[in-house]
Amino acid sequence: MRSTGDLLIGTSPSIIELKEEIERVARSDAKVLITGESGTGKEVVARSIHAASRRASRAFIAVNCAGLPETLLESELFGHVKGSFTGAYRDKAGKLEMADTGTVFLDEVGEMTLRMQGMLLRFLETGELQKVGTDHAGVGVDVRVIAATNRKIEDMVAQGQFRDDLYYRLNVVHFLVPPLRDRKSDVPLLVHAALQQFVGTNGYIVQEIDPAAMVVLTDYAWPGNVRELQNVVERLVVTGRNEVVRVEDLPLEIRGGRGMLRPKKERRRTVADELYKRVVEDRESFWTAVYPLYMNREITKSNVRDLVTKGLEEARGNYKIVARLFNMEPRDYKKFLNFLRKHECQVPFREFR
Ligand SMILES: Nc1ncnc2c1ncn2[C@@H]1O[C@H](COP(=O)(O)OP(=O)(O)OP(=O)(O)O)[C@@H](O)[C@H]1O
Ligand SMILES: [Mg+2]
Incomplete structure (x- = not known):
């Protein structure tokens, strides 16, 4: 899903507060840990902090810590020197080095292995990178670190799956991005923004959402949060055959029985x-x-x-x-x-x- 990177501020107190907090935190270089369910906008928050900070004109580099085997993640973050493993034909800078003077966003930090957590901690303590294939810490870099996870990281700490010393170091400022169901008043704004985004492209018919349909969209629990909302709006635009989207045009899972002739069977x-x-x-x-x-x-x-x-x-x-x-x-x-x-x-x- 394309992301504009701009945090849309709705009317719900929690998101207004979040915006104010972003502006305050952006003035410092403090490490930030962002938690929240999948699709709530953690990356948007991270980008907003960067954009409001004195580092705004420098790099913002996102690293997804999930899904890469440990050794690849290590080289991705810290870089490697030529010959350090099969396929390492030349020296390569890691993302931390590439983010020098800017911000690094460590996404899904809860998925790091304990060993990687140890290496990250060492970097945070010294500010020096040890590339794969060297035995000494070398390059010193100046990066602001923002991390995010959708896991219950306190529980992971309690269960020994996440190092407590790393947790304290990352969690200088904590942002909790609330799920969409707890800030329903933001739904119409997000729906309109998504509509604007999709309708602009190649001549779709759909132009607006009927007020009754908007009520149904607002009532829905959005387990996939803003990402799900954007997908649903895109589907409505792609499949829509009228200018105005009505309740009966909404996907079944959203209207949950409304606007239907027959009740939905479990x-x-x-x-x-x-x-x-x-x-x-x-x-x-x-x-x-x-x-x-x-x-x-x-x-x-x-x-x-x-x-x-x-x-x-x-x-x-x-x-x-x-x-x-x-x-x-x-x-x-x-x-x-x-x-x-x-x-x-x-x-x-x-x-x-
Ligand atoms: N307040 C917001 N304003 C504008 N767009 C938003 C907002 N919140 C979320 N989005 C959009 O929703 C989508 C999901 O946001 P994002 O990728 O930041 O979520 P996430 O919390 O990082 O999700 P995941 O845990 O699945 O990685 C993106 O397309 C993003 O642009
Ligand atoms: Mg994300």
Whole structure:
């Protein structure tokens, strides 16, 4: 999801307070730990602190501490010297060095191994980097450190999964970005901003949200927070067939029974639900999230057919929109239809019109 990096300030006291706190904290070089559920805007807060600080014109470098094996993360952060491991053909600066005189954002810091935590702590204590492949601390750098996690880091400290000395060092100032359900009055503002962002691009029909639909959007609990909100608005824009979005145009999970003829039955999540979530909510492409599973026979024809049915329901029978919903490039539309035809996964679209 594209991010403007600007923190939108709604009307809820918690977010106004957060903005004031950002401005205060930006004046110092204090380390900041940002916590909050996934999608609440932790990175936006980190960027805002940087942008309001005296380092604003210098680099802001984000490092995702999750998902990289420890040795790669070490070299990513600290850099390495030529020959220190297979494939290290030349000296390479780490992100901490690249962020010199600027800000480094350590995202998902709770996922670091204990050993990496130890190395980070040593850096924070000395301000000196030890590159992979050297046995001495060398380069001194001047970076402001902002870290974030969506884990309950105090619990991790209590359970010995996160070093308490590192925790105290990072947590000089603590920001808690509240979940969207605790600041509902911000929802209309965020919806409007997202709408502005998407409507501008290539001639979509949707222009505005009906007040009743806005009430439903505001009432919804938003477990995926602002990121989920942006995805939902994007889907409404992409699939919308009228200028004004009404309650009945909202996805089922959001209206939760409102604006429907039949009450929604509780049912188990199916394979198709899971696939649908991956392509529509997590924004993976059909070609990477579904196609390989089908070709490896991990999912069946009928799973694919159910997925396509769900897509057609959302897209009101328009296969082109299904292709967009499933994150395919426009030029893949024919390929998608050929795939469905060849594997007998086509679903008649007329009944969804
Ligand atoms: N107050 C806000 N103003 C504008 N955009 C926001 C705001 N809060 C969140 N966003 C947007 O929501 C999305 C998620 O925000 P961000 O990436 O900062 O969340 P996060 O807390 O880092 O999530 P995760 O834990 O999943 O990494 C981004 O596209 C961001 O631009
Ligand atoms: Mg993030």
